[in-house]
Amino acid sequence: MSHIEIEHGCARSVEGRDALMPLPCRVLAVSQETSDVKALRITSLQGTRPFDAKPGQTAMLSIIPSGECMFCVSSQGEDYLEFTVKKVGFVTEQLHALRPGDAVGLRGPYGNWFPYEGLRGKDLLFIGGGIGMAPLRSLITYLFDCRSEYGAIDLVYSGSTPDDLVFCREIQEDWPRIDGVTVHLSVYRESPGWDGEVAFTAPFLERLGYAPDGRIAVLCGGPSLFRTCLASLEKLGFAPEDIITTLEMRMKCGIGKCGRCNIGSHYICLDGPVFSIAELHKIPGALH
Ligand code: FES
Known part of the structure; x- marks a missing residue:
């Protein structure tokens, strides 16, 4: 039986610019989703989508000088990328305080993506x-x-x-x-x-x-x-x-620099974050 192919090692896909340098962006819209979760729509300074992200890819939102956090791109439109931010600490509190028009930094996209092409025709x-x-x-x-x-x-x-x-x-x-x-x-x-x-x-x-x-x-x-x-x-x-x-929750820098996401000899940010369970079974410690 043929199984779904997942691409790996895509984390260096931030081409043509410094992978650690945030793009200056602004908040387009904010919606309160639950008592501690907000959805933030981020647009470029020109009012365009900051970059294309494939389903499952991540990006780093930053507020200077508070810090930065990694999030999955939860959806995207013609002129924005949307992130779902749960208030869990200092930086996410700052992100929750943002209003439309406020400045924010954004870098990415990072990591691989859900294998949407291989999923065609599947339930x-x-x-x-x-x-x-x-x-x-x-x-x-x-x-x-x-x-x-x-x-x-x-x-x-x-x-x-x-x-x-x-x-x-x-x-x-x-x-x-x-x-x-x-x-x-x-x-x-x-x-x-x-x-x-x-x-x-x-x-x-x-x-x-x-x-x-x-x-x-x-x-x-x-x-x-x-x-x-x-x-x-x-x-x-x-x-x-x-x-x-x-496994995006385990990522920090997104580009193999901080060492925060490793499982054994694998870095989630360089090899993932999307894996099949069969692949994780082969990485010691990944499922425990
Ligand atoms: S997230 Fe920093 S090394 Fe992977």
Whole structure:
């Protein structure tokens, strides 16, 4: 059986300019997605998209002199790149304080990308938790733009409470209206106003009973969700070659300089961040 090919070693793709030098940009729009997550649309000083990013690629947002943080490009439009920023520390607090028109630095794109070309014609099962929706959304919105080229799209998305479900309105109301798209949401705790599923992601996924049947699974979430859902996918019969994930959360500089992302002799930023589970099985320490 042929499996999906993922390109690796693409991190040096920042051609023609200093890979560490941020491009001066500005904030085009800000939207509050949950109580601690904002989506920032960033445009160049000329009002154009700062660069092209493939689904799953990352970039570094910077505020001088506060610092910089790496994020997946969660979607893009003609004149912007969008980033989903969870407030977790000093720099992300500064990013949350930005308003439209404010200055921000941007460098990238970094890393490899989801193998969207190899996924053509395939049915896809996305499994995500909380802020893990950001990288998944980069691929899902790409697929929506060329919907007829891909098979069924199923999403199993969870959070502790409804407030942890990023892009919830869009996912709940808009996505299920798209042909061949099915959305399953759950929260882990009973919550006021929530009359949907209350379940952890892995047992929910098993109860939904997705069989492999040529499907490719794309998994992204925190360590606990990742570990339990990976076990569930394997129990459901998915081969490690047919499960794809991104390890972008482990990246810092993005270009092999800081040593913060290594697993054994591999650097996530140089080899990834997108891998199949079969590939991660061959990297000692990657799945533990
Ligand atoms: S993120 Fe710095 S070496 Fe990989």
